[in-house]
Amino acid sequence: MTLERTLRDPVQLLDPAQYVDPVPTPGCDVCAALARQLKEAREPHGPKYDASRASDIVVEMRRHQEGVEGK
Template structure:
């Protein structure tokens, strides 16, 4: 019996931080951040930077839109 010592094909892992963030419609800040996220998460793009994309996704998800904050 020959034990299998290698995988048959490539393995693709997903990172929950790289799920596309959901910007709030009509929010200029969210729109700008999601555009930066797209460029930073596009493999092969000059701006490709997975760490930056992760930071931007967190920032988009945490953008308050006035909830619970007072000026």
């Protein structure tokens, strides 16, 4: 498993639950969709801002990657 990060960190957040993000797998539609939802949920002034939803998405992404893409 590589820890190489290919995405820029959009913002620096201090919430420890959001500190370590799963890295979306390039070419994976599920990762891409979750990453997009995560970004929306973290947009402080966005219409979909929801910090607890953001945490859920991180968990969901991690579980998806471990289950489907984990090696």
